[in-house]
Amino acid sequence: MxxxxxxxxxxxxxxxxxxxxxxxDLYELGHVTFTEWMAPKTCDFCDHIPKYLVV
Ligand SMILES: [Zn+2]
Incomplete structure (x- = not known):
């Protein structure tokens, strides 16, 4: 992920x-609701705010 x-x-x-x-599967963060999992605050490759979830 x-x-x-x-x-x-x-x-x-x-x-x-x-x-x-x-x-x-590609999800746009902010358009999906996370219950058991809180979205990280930074991109996996840099320190920017993440926009997409790839699972
Ligand atoms: Zn990045």
């Missing part, structure tokens, strides 16, 4: 496919 900003979305998608060998 990756939480990424706009800039690193493509990188996360590529890495996901390499690791899991299947296409990820």
């Amino acid at each position: 990756y939480v990424v900003c706009n800039q690193h979305l493509e990188e996360a998608l590529e890495e996901f496919v390499q690791v899991y060998e299947q296409p990820p």
Whole structure:
């Protein structure tokens, strides 16, 4: 699972496919409600606010 900003979305998608060998589901943060899991405050690749969840 990756939480990424706009800039690193493509990188996360590529890495996901390499690791899991299947296409990820993509969610836009703020449009989904998290109950058991709080969204991290920073992108997995940098310190920016994340915009997308790749699972
Ligand atoms: Zn980033």
